[in-house]
Amino acid sequence: MSNELRTYSGDYDYLFKVVLTGDSGVGKTNILDRFSRNEFNLDSKSTIGVEFATRTVQIDDKHVKAQIWDTAGQERYRAITSAYYRGAVGALLMYDITNSASYKSIAKWMEEIREQADPNIVLMLVGNKSDLKHLRAVPTKEAKNFASQNKLLFIETSALDATNVDLAFQNILTEVYHRYSAQEGLSNEFDESKPARGQTISLTVQPDDSASKKSNCC
C-alpha cells in the first residue's frame, strides 16, 4: 500500500470524492466513462454495486484529482448509500431529459443526500441525454428554476456526443475547490463534520508544500 501511495502522492494537490446519483438508466455510467476514458458504450448494463473512476483536472494552478463514484441507481439499502455519500464533497444529481419520472425523483435523491452526506456537499443538477432533443420531456427552464430554488448547479449534458460532460465536472470541482479552500481555515470544524473515523474526506495536500499547509490544517 505504501508503495502505491508514494507513486500517487505527487500527482495531485487535492483529492475530491464526487458521487453520481439519479434514477437507474439516466446515464451515470456513460457520463463517467465519457469523462474518465472518453468512451461511450451503447449497450451498457445496469451497474452492480459501485464503480470508481478518477481523473485529474486543473483548477486555478492546482491539480485536483476527482474520484468519482458511480453508484447503482437502484440501490435501496441505506447502509450502502450512506457509504456512498460518506466523505463526498460533490454530487451530481442526474436525470434523463426525455424521462420526466427521473426528473421528479430528483427531489427524493436530494433529500437522501441531505440526510446522509456532508452538509457542505456541492450539488449539481445534470440533465443528461441532451442529444435527444426531439424526445425532451423536461424543459430546460423548469429544471433551471428548480436548481436555482434549491441552490444547485445546473447543466444539461450528453454523454453520447460529449456535450458539456467535461464542463459539468469542471464546474462542480471548481465549486468544491472554492468552497473547501475557503474552509481550509475552518478545517477543525470541517474535520468534525466528517463521519466518525474521518478517513474518507479527500482533501489531500501535496507533500512538497505541506509544511505551511499542515500548520493551517491543524
Place this chain on the structure above:
Amino acid sequence: MSQFNGHSNDNRNHDKSLKQVSRVAGRGIPRVILQQVVKYLPIPDLLRLAQVSKKCCDVVNVDELWVQKLRNMGIWSDDDARKMLKITTQEDDIQSNGRQAEREILFNSNFSIEDNDTDDEWDDFKQAPIEKNKVTEIKEPTLISFSDNADLNSIPPENKEMHINSQEKKKEKLLSSFNNPKALLKESSPLEVISQFKSEYGHARREFMKIFRNLAPFYYDLVDLIDLGQALIFRYFHEPEEQAQILKSLSIFSSADDIDVNHLEYKAKVSTTIEMFESAALQELELGLENKDYMGGVKRYVNVLISLDGAKSCIDLFTQKYLLENDYHLDPQGFFSEQGHFNSADFDSFLSAFASSIGEQSEILDNVFPPKVQAKITFIEEVFNEVIADLVSSIFEVAKERNIVSYLNTFPRTYIALLKFIDNLQTKSAQDKCYNTTLGSIVDQFYEFSIDIYLEQELSIFKAYAKDEVRSFNQQTAQQETATEKLYLSNITKESDKVDFLGSFKRVFAKPFSNSSKSEINTGLSSPSISSTSTPQLRPATTSGSTTSLSLSVLPETGTGRIGTPRGGFMTDMNNITNLPTTEFEAQAVIMMKKLEGINTLFSLELALNLIKAARNSIERIKIFLRVKGQIGLEAKEHCETIFVSLVNILGGDHVKVGFEKALQRLKEYHINKTRLTELDGVNLGELNPKNGKINHAPTLTLEPLAIFAELVNIGDLIQQMLHVFFEEELTSRKLVDRNDFLSSAVNCKRKFEQMLDEGVADGLSRGIDVLMEQIDFMFITVQLSSDYNPLPQSLRIAQPSSPSLSGLKNRIGAPTNNVGPTQVAKKVVELLSVHMRLLVGSTEKATLDVFQQELGVRFFASICKHLKTLTMSVAGSITLISDLNYYYNFISGLKQKPLTPYFGGLKALGQIYLIDGKDSKALGVLLSDMSRFGGIFQPEEIYEFVQRREDWPRVRREVERVMYGFADCVIV
C-alpha cells in the same frame, strides 16, 4: 453310333441280324425304336434305310434328325428358324388358312411326314443325280459287305478306297454335269450353298440335302484321296478364292456327320488340306509382299486367306515381316540420363518415330484388308506387345534397379507417353470409333498387369518415407531436447501468420502438377530442414539470465525456456538460411518454420508439409491412371485413398498423437513451485484494458507448459487444416472420395484424426486449466499484500518507519481512498488469465474454446472466493477490494461468456458488504439476510463466512448475528 456299332460288332452273324432288322422294320418295328435307331446311323446308312420301307423313310425324314446334323455343322440357328416360322405363319394367316395351317406347320415341324413337300423333296432326292450315284455307291458297299460277310462299318480303308476308286468313273461323269450347274442343281452351287443356308423348321432335311448334294462329292473325293493335290476341288475350281471358299465349306461340312466311324479321320484330312492350301497361299502372299505388289497379289491372297480362316495368319505374316524388317531391340538404359532419371523426351521421340512407321504400315493394311477384318488393330496389338511392352517392361526393370523413386516416376510417365503414342495412331474420323477405343485398351491392358506392382510400390515407398521422416524427427528432437533450451513465442501475431500460411499453402496446391513434379520427393527436405537442425545454435541469448539458468538447472529434462522472447531474434535467424527456397511454397514454409520453431520438439509443421507433399506427389502420379476405365481406374482410386489414409495415420498416430502425449506429460510434470514466471519486478506491466482485453504492451507472461501446449494446438490445427485442404483439393474435388460417404475409409480416418486432435486438445486443456489455476492461486498467495484490503489506520501508519515521507499531518484527511485502481495482483492475475484464454483463439473449435474459457472462469471465481476468505477487509480497504472485483468483472464480461457474468456480478455485490460502516451493523445484518442481492451465487453460510473477514467483525458481530439469525442479546451473553 458307337453303341449301335458295339452291338453289331458283338453280333457275329451280321447279315442275319441285318435281315432281321429289315424284316422286323418292314413288319412294323415300333416307330419309337426306329427313331432311336436312326440317331446312331451315319448319313449314308440313313439314306439306305430310307429306302427300306415307307415307314423307315418316314422315320428318316424326321426333321429333328437333320437339325442335329446342321447343328453339328454350326450353321443351324434356332432364332432364325423361329423367325421363319413366324413369317410363314403370318403369311398363312393372311391366306385365311388360319389356325389349321398353323397347327399343320407345327405338326409338320415335329414330324414332317405329312408335309406336302415331302413327296417332291423325296422325288428330288431320288431323282438327283448325285443321289442316284450315291444310291449305287451305297448299294455296292452293301453288296461287298454282304459278300465279304463283313460289317459295313468295319470295311478296311484300303478296301473302301478300292471301292471308292471304282466309283471314280461315275464321279467323273457326274463332274462333267457340273459344267451345267443349273441343270444339275436346282438353286445353289457348292460355293454358296453354306452361305445360302436357311434355318427353317420342317425343312431341315431339305436344307441339309441341298448342302449334302453340293458338297458330298467333293468331300468324299477329298477324304479318300492320298495325293491331296489331285483333289476334285482343285481340279474343278481354279481360282484360289473359289478353292478357299470350297475348302471352308468342306471344313464346316466335315463336322456334320459325327456318327461316321471315320469322321475324325475325315476331318483331319480336310484340315490338312486347308493347311496345305493356306501355306501355299501364304507363300504367294509373301511373294507379293516382297514385290510390293500390294494391290494385286497381296490383296488377292489376303482375301483368299481371310475367306479360309479369318485374317489371323496373314496379319501374323505382316507383323513378322514388319518386325524382321525393323529391328526394335533397344537398350532400355538408353532412356535414362546419367543421373538415373528417366528421360521421357527420348522415349517420346522414339515413340513418335515408331508411331509414324506403324502408321505407314497400317495404311497398307487398310488398303489390302477388307475393312471388317480390323487388321490394323491386330497388327498394332501384335507390334505393341512385341516391341513396346518388352521395352517398357525392361525400362521398369532398369528403373527399379537404379532407384525405386525413379521407378515410381517412370511408371506414369511411360503411360502418358504411350497414351500420346496411341493418340497419334488414332484416326480422326468418327467411323473408326471401335478402332480408337480398341487402341486405347491395348495400353490399358498392358498396364493392368504392372499397375498392381506399381501401386503397391507407391504405397509402400510412401509409408516407408513417412515413417522414416517421423522416426528421424523423433530422434532429432530427442537429442535436441536434452541439449538445448527452447524458445516459445507469444501467440499474439500468430493468427494472421496462420492465415497467410494457409493461403499460400492452398495457392501452391492449386498450381499445376508440372511445377512440383520436377522435384523429387527428397528435395522437399533440403531447404526447410536447415531451420530445424540449425536452430539451437542460432537462438538468441535469453535476457533475464538469472531466472532462466536457475530454472534450467532445476529442470533440464523439461527443456525449460523462458517466455516473452524479443522478436528481433528471428531476424538474425533469417540471415542464416543458406539454401534459399526455390518455390513460394517452400519460402512460406521456411518463414512459418522460423516463427513457430519454438515448438518443433513436439510437432513439426515441416514434417507434416513434407509428408503431405510426398503424398501429393504419389497421388499426382497415380492420378494419371484414374481416368482409365475399369479395373485400373478403380485400383488407382483405391490407392489414392489408401495413401491418404496412411498419410493421416502416420501423421496423426505417429506424429501428432505422440506430440500431444509429450505435451501432456510435460503439463503433468509441471509444478508450480519448481518453475517461476518471469521476474515480475523488471517488467513494465502493460495496461490491460478490460473492456476489449487488448494488451497494449508486448511483454506477456505465459506459463511455459501451457504455452507450449497452446502452440501445439495451433500446429495441430494447422496440420489438420492442411490435411483438410489436401483432402478437399486432391480427393474430393477430383471425385476420388465422396465427402459425405460415411463408409469411405479416407473420410473415416480423417474424422478419426480430427477426433484424436480434439481429444488431445481437451486432455491438454483440462490439465492446462489445473496448472493455470495453481499458478493463479500461487500468485494470490505470494503477490497479494495483506494490507491491500485492510490498510493500516492513519495513526499507525505515521509510526511506520517504512513510510517516512508520509506525514500523518499531511495525510490526515483519509488518504487511503485516493487509490481506486485495481491492485497489482489483480492486474497480473487477469493478464495471465487473459493471455492464456486467448492462446487458443482461432486454433480450436469455438465450442472447445467456450468450454475452456468458462471452466477457467468458474475456477477463477472459486479461486477468488477462496482467496478472499483468507484476507481481512476494512471499510477503507473495501474500495480497493471493490476496484479489484470490478476489474475481474470487466475482464470476464469482456470474454462474452454469458454464464460467467453472474458469478462475478455476485462478487461485486459481495464487495459492498465491506463498504458498510461498522456503525450500521444492523443494516449490515439486514443486507446479509437479503440473498437476492447476490444473485443466488452464494449460500447464506458463505456470505456469513465472507462477512467474518471484516476487520471490525468482533465489534459488529453481535448486531449482525442478531439481525441475521434473530438472536436476542441474552442468547449471546
